[in-house]
Amino acid sequence: MITLTFIGYGNVAQHLIKAFLNNSEIKVQQVFLRDASKAIYPAIDFEFISDWNQLTPADIFIVAVSDDYIAEVSSQIPLKNQLVVHTSGSVGLDTASDQNRRGVFYPLQTFTKGKKVDFKEIPICIETEFSSDLDVLKKIAKAISNKTHIINSQQRKALHVAAVFINNFTNHMYQLGSEICQENQIPFAILEPLIAETAAKVTHLSPFEAQTGPAKRNDQKTINAHIDFLKSDAIKQSIYKLLTQSIQENGKKL
Numbered sequence: 473m474i475t476l477t478f479i480g481y482g483n484v485a486q487h488l489i490k491a492f493l494n495n496s497e498i499k500v501q502q503v504f505l506r507d508a509s510k511a512i513y514p515a516i517d518f519e520f521i522s523d524w525n526q527l528t529p530a531d532i533f534i535v536a537v538s539d540d541y542i543a544e545v546s547s548q549i550p551l552k553n554q555l556v557v558h559t560s561g562s563v564g565l566d567t568a569s570d571q572n573r574r575g576v577f578y579p580l581q582t583f584t585k586g587k588k589v590d591f592k593e594i595p596i597c598i599e600t601e602f603s604s605d606l607d608v609l610k611k612i613a614k615a616i617s618n619k620t621h622i623i624n625s626q627q628r629k630a631l632h633v634a635a636v637f638i639n640n641f642t643n644h645m646y647q648l649g650s651e652i653c654q655e656n657q658i659p660f661a662i663l664e665p666l667i668a669e670t671a672a673k674v675t676h677l678s679p680f681e682a683q684t685g686p687a688k689r690n691d692q693k694t695i696n697a698h699i700d701f702l703k704s705d706a707i708k709q710s711i712y713k714l715l716t717q718s719i720q721e722n723g724k725k726l
């Protein structure tokens with residue numbers, strides 16, 4: 473039996489706890505949250521605590537707090553020689569306090585409160601300071617996911633930047649597209665099949681192969697007409713020009 477203690481009870485911690493609770497090899501032992509009034513008591517037997525001195529040793533401490541507080545929070549754990557992992561995509565392993573053995577347990581997915589996720593499909597990126605800690609982290613990753621990757625801090629930083637392009641920026645493109653639809657009395661839902669097909673295509677083609685559109689075709693008249701269409705919105709127009717340039721420069725790399 474592997475015992476886990478969570479520090480922090482936000483989005484990621486709550487999703488992870490739910491995933492681990494269904495596993496007979498893993499026991500969630502304690503959950504530390506600084507504001508006891510935020511504890512939600514599911515019908516299970518772990519303990520909520522809000523006093524650092526009540527923490528007891530566990531096989532793994534999972535620090536799932538906001539990136540900026542990982543260093544401070546990990547230094548408050550009043551125990552020694554414990555394995556303490558954080559869940560961030562962008563914070564280095566060495567940001568956590570060195571009073572314990574450090575590691576990373578980063579689930580590469582976007583989590584939304586109340587929205588169910590299928591952990592089996594979520595890649596878990598793990599890293600440990602000491603190779604002797606890798607096995608136990610692998611075990612808990614494999615208990616909830618079919619996709620475990622050993623990724624070092626430099627790779628994780630790169631992965632996080634890539635994920636910002638792929639997820640956050642793409643979503644912002646949806647927002648801009650939805651504004652253009654709204655301004656022209658077109659339902660955004662009309663674009664849903666295109667959104668689904670765009671995402672589906674890159675599972676069997678490279679993004680380079682999947683690229684279509686006026687920029688890819690070098691259709692200059694259409695590009696000029698679109699730039700003119702956007703003349704009243706300087707930001708959308710600059711984004712359009714920059715992305716068109718990026719697609720065209722990319723085409724020249726062949």
Ligand SMILES: NC(=O)c1ccc[n+]([C@@H]2O[C@H](COP(=O)([O-])OP(=O)(O)OC[C@H]3O[C@@H](n4cnc5c(N)ncnc54)[C@H](OP(=O)(O)O)[C@@H]3O)[C@@H](O)[C@H]2O)c1
Pocket residue numbers: 479480481482483484485505506507510536537538539541544545559560561562578579580581582583584
């Ligand atoms: N959200 C995602 O999609 C996602 C995906 C992968 C990885 N991550 C990473 O997972 C970590 C947690 O993210 P999250 O989305 O779960 O954040 P969140 O929902 O904002 O929850 C943060 C938790 O940290 C606690 N906390 C913040 N400062 C603290 C402090 N000084 N002392 C004690 N507890 C403190 C908060 O307590 P209060 O409720 O009292 O403020 C809350 O329980 C971050 O490192 C994030 O980068 C997030």
